[in-house]
Every structure is written in structure tokens, then in C-alpha cells.
Amino acid sequence: MMTTWKLAPALAAGCAVVLKPDPSTPLSALRMAELAAEAGVPPGVVNVVPGDGPSTGAYLVKHPGIDKVAFTGSTKTGGEIMRLASDPIKRVTLELGGKSPNLVFADANLDDAIPSSVWSIYYSAGQSCEARSRVLVEQSIHDEFVERFVDAVGRLRVGDPLEAETQIGSLISGGHREKVHAFVKQAREEGAEVAAGGELPNGNGAFYPPTVLTGVESRMVVAQEEVFGPVVTVIPFEDEKDAIRIANDVKYGLFATVWTGDPARGHRLARSIKAGQIGVNMPYTAFPGIPFGGYKQSGFGRELGIESLEEYLETKSVLVATGPKPFNPWQL
Secondary structure, three states: OHHHHHHHHHHHOOOOEEEOOOOOOOHHHHHHHHHHHHOOOOOOOEEEOOOOHHHHHHHHHHOOOOOEEEEEOOHHHHHHHHHHHOOOOOEEEEEOOOOOEEEEOOOOOHHHHHHHHHHHHHHHHHOOOOOOOEEEEEHHHHHHHHHHHHHHHHOOOEOOOOOOOOOEOOOOOHHHHHHHHHHHHHHHHOOOEEEEOOOOOOOOOOOOOOEEEEOOOOOOHHHHOOOOOOEEEEEEEOOHHHHHHHHOOOOEEOEEEEEOOOHHHHHHHHHHOOOOEEEEOOOOOOOOOOOEOOEEOOEEOOEOOHHHHHOOOOOOOOOOOOOOOOOOOOOO
16 A cells, blocks of 8 residues: 555656665565556566665665655654755655544544544554554543443454454564563553553464553653554543643644544644644545645655645746747846
8 A cells, every 4th residue: 555655646747666665564565566567567667676774775865866755654764864865955755653642522422432443543453654542532431431442452353364353463573562562561660551451472473462551641652652553542631622732742743533522623623633634533544635644743745635746746937928029128
């Protein structure tokens, strides 16, 4: 999916593409290049160069034959790409990290909000930049929400992703699982409580259980930094103003979901939350034709919408004199 998001607008604008996939996931990008060749895309138009970031990625960003760089990944790496692309000056679009909030108000339909909130964090085992990893719940329904949310999480099926009944598969690597678990351990040390999951399982693979942390304050590391795993923090809020404050109290601004029975409140929150996309009473994040991208350290530029095509175009103005009289502004 990420490959097609990058290839489609660039090819539609008439650009040749050099794609460097993440070193952990090169096979789908290579297969996409094979399919492009089979479909008749001319040689040299779609190129895939597997490799790591510090050597291969940096080389491509600095290469004089590259005019524009589009990147999806961590905020840290995005900053490094900006520095490399600054000399010489190159066009850059960045889709970076997220710490997206999921706001649940007391007037929300919890029968919709709870299963949708579970899906919003745990699909792809939490390995999604727009995962709603911070659930903000109005204080008056906090305990009920947590009880029902934890119950739903306990019924999730973790296992082989090739099995039809599996809902949460393995993380990308054992090393990444250790990073995810380190966030949970640090949260415990800072005073958070584990309401579900939070323990390394036995057996093969890089599986990590869906984890729910309560007693979390917005200042905690686990509520500020992107975990990129199946870990959610539940944070209570007092009122609408407090909810907006907490939602915006991070360096990221990619997505936000609002659950409320008041349509006017949904629109107020959509205006007030600093994020590139807002969902009101629905959990989904990306639709063809709807621009996707972030505020703040979640990056800049947009994908999926017509704006994505414009990222690969240059505007040129041409002024042409017409008429029989000579053009002589100084009357010389």
C-alpha cells in the first residue's frame, strides 16, 4: 500500500521513480516492480533499490539525479532527510510519526466507540503511523469504558497472520518487540498500570500481546512518543476544553478520532485539534481522494488526494506580449 501511495502520483505526473523500501520489508516492493514490468511500464521508469537508510537511503537523497524525495517513516529519519536534501535544495514531502488521540465523550454510543477504538490501535499490531494510541475518555464514563475496552481486548486473537481467524500478528522483528516492551516497562516505572497484556510471551516469532495502560498522565513518555506497537494509553479528561488540551499536547499531528452524540461538538473538535485528518464517529483514516498527511512533526505534504499529484509538478508562468505596438515601458 505504501508503495502504491508513492508510485501512483509520481508516475501520473510523468516522473521516473527510484524506490528504496524499508530494509525489513523489501519483497512487496520488488514484486510491485515485477508487476509494473509485466504491465508494460518501460524499463527504467520504476526502479527498486533495497538497502539500509544510512548508506543507500542517504546516497539516493543526495544523488544529483534525484529531484524530489518522498518519505514515509520516523520523524527522526525525516529530519535527517531534510538536512541531506538541503544541499542542493530539493523538493521533499514527509509522512512521519504519529501519536494520534481517540476522544470518547460521555454522550458517545459506546457500542460503536469501543470496538472501533480497539480496532483503531491494534490493527497491523499497532504498527501504523495513524494508530490511535492515546484513548482520551471523559471522566464520568472512564471506569465503564476501561472495563468494556479491556474485555474486548481480551477476546482478540493473536497468532499466525496467514490464519483467517487471526486479528493481531507478529511485530516486524524481535528487536522491535524489545523496543515496544521497553516503553511498557518505562510506563510502569512512571506510575502507569497495566490493565491488559504487557508481558513478553514465550514461543517463536515477535508476538506482543495487545496492551492497555491506565493511570497514564500526558507527560509520561509512553503518552508522548510513538511506540509503533499494540500498546494504548487511556487518559481521562474533564470537559471539552481539557480534551482538546490533552489531544494537542504532543509534538505530532497526524490523525484524531472523536466519538460524540453531538454533531456540533464533532465539528468544534475537528477545528480545534491540530491534526491533518479528523474522523468523527468513524475509525477509518485513509480514503482515495481524501488528502492524507500531518501537522507539526508528523510531516508535510499530502498523499491520496489531488494534492499528491501537485507534489510532483512545478508551476511555470509564461508572459507573452501581443498586439501591433512595440512594448516600450520607458518610452525610449
